[in-house]
Amino acid sequence: MIRLQIPSHADYIDIVRVCLYGVASKLSFSYEDIEDMKVAVSEACNNAVLYGRSKEEGGSLIDVSFQPTEAGITIIVKNDGPPFEHRESELASPPLQGIEISELPVGGLGLYLMEALMDEVKVQSGENGTEVILTKYASE
């Protein structure tokens, strides 16, 4: 397992992408799969930065772990913030479709993209924070 810890700030999310690229390349994931994972993992980090504890509350860190498995790779993004809502049922279709332009939602696309780009997405919240667990299967 490979672990990375970054300050909970948007300026460091690109480092998570660079690290993911290295790990996933070594596991021989395709270019497309790596691109998909880059977006999904960044979205999980965005949520951690946006909903984690603020600097005033003592600041926080984001832990990212990359776990190669037999099936592919599992990436866990953990922060010490409060839980955020995860409603899988509402994410079945593209969020920006069949609505008037003026009614289009500006936010809330992060979880949808994670669901669309990964094979499994789990969100676990507890007293110690929130964990987003992302799994991608290796393609044949």
Add this chain to the structure above:
Amino acid sequence: MKSQQFQIDQKETSDSYVISLGGELDLSVVTQLRSALEPVMERADLNLVLNLRELTYIDSTGIGIIVSILKYRDGINAPFAVKEIPPSIQRLFDLTGISGYLAEGTDK
């Protein structure tokens, strides 16, 4: 993989205002992009164009900004277009559904 710095290049012509983006558009540069857009959002006399040719990465916050430009320009009946979308970014536009609105544009 090298992380590419986000870049904004702006050019005004007689009838349009072209903002070309390069590098990685993510949460860390949202404020930078918003301030670049602010002075031109109101310009209904100009065709606002976002050129994405050099963009290597976009996340949901970047897509959110494009949605907000689309809504604003549509609201004031001003033209807005997104051009030269790289395939990897087009894929995310298709997944979220925003491509359907970008094809239509607001220039009616």
